[in-house]
Amino acid sequence: MATINTIPEDGSRLPLVEDFYTLQGEGFHTGKAAYFIRIGGCDVGCSWCDTKFSWNVAFHPLVSVAEIVSRVLSEPAKAVVVTGGEPMTYNLDLLCRRFAENKIETFLETSGTYGFSGNWDWICLSPKRHEPPKRIFLEKANELKVIIENASDFDWANNMAQQVNNKAILFLQPEWSRHEEILPQIIDYIKLHPEWRISLQAHKYMHIP
Numbered sequence: 698m699a700t701i702n703t704i705p706e707d708g709s710r711l712p713l714v715e716d717f718y719t720l721q722g723e724g725f726h727t728g729k730a731a732y733f734i735r736i737g738g739c740d741v742g743c744s745w746c747d748t749k750f751s752w753n754v755a756f757h758p759l760v761s762v763a764e765i766v767s768r769v770l771s772e773p774a775k776a777v778v779v780t781g782g783e784p785m786t787y788n789l790d791l792l793c794r795r796f797a798e799n800k801i802e803t804f805l806e807t808s809g810t811y812g813f814s815g816n817w818d819w820i821c822l823s824p825k826r827h828e829p830p831k832r833i834f835l836e837k838a839n840e841l842k843v844i845i846e847n848a849s850d851f852d853w854a855n856n857m858a859q860q861v862n863n864k865a866i867l868f869l870q871p872e873w874s875r876h877e878e879i880l881p882q883i884i885d886y887i888k889l890h891p892e893w894r895i896s897l898q899a900h901k902y903m904h905i906p
Contacts, residue, residue: 707788707790708762708791709761710759710760710762711762711787712736712738712759713736713737714736714781714782717733717906718774719733720903721778721900723821723896724821724840725819725840725866725868726778726804727899729776731778732777732778733778733780733906734765734778734779735751735780736779736782736786737752737782738781738782738786738787739783739786740783741810743844751782754782762795766792766796769799774801776801777801777802777804778806779792779803780805781807783811785807785810785811785812785814787814790816793817803817803818803819804817804820806821807820807821807823808822809822809824809830809831809838810829810830811831813837820834820838821840822834822842830857835862836862838861838862839866840866840868841858841865841866841867841868842868843870844871845872845883846872846875847879848882866894867892868896869887870897876897876898
């Protein structure tokens, strides 16, 4: 049984929840073909998380980086999205290095609550109110994606926008279970604050992974 303590510190094996080739459904790269790598383990604990099955690291097999990369190279993918769980729980230097050697772009999705590792072509920071991100992620983020569950989340989004670097692209995304109610509020907010864009979970509308 895998635990956080049994995962190699060099990141040579990682708890793999699932991996698949699909289209990116959220944020800046929406619609782009990408190979998704979902890494297990997360203690951030968002109540609305749609991948709670990924939280317990013990449920997911340790897979070598060599095997993960081999799976990606078996597809025509030119980019990978590394998500979770919370992928920054682990050292991802080796994973990124192997993808770079094979000219595969690396896109990270993270809450920014752990230390930084890896060399990324794109970082999507999706911060959580109850576990604010570390400063390094605010400095490095290419994209800030804030999930809006209720009206008070707009203030949190504005707070994060003031802290993130000035090159980061700002996105508001409705929490899926309440998207019909929240979507009109986001539209009205962006019309008043045009520095923001909207992110929709397009993969759910298209019924793809």
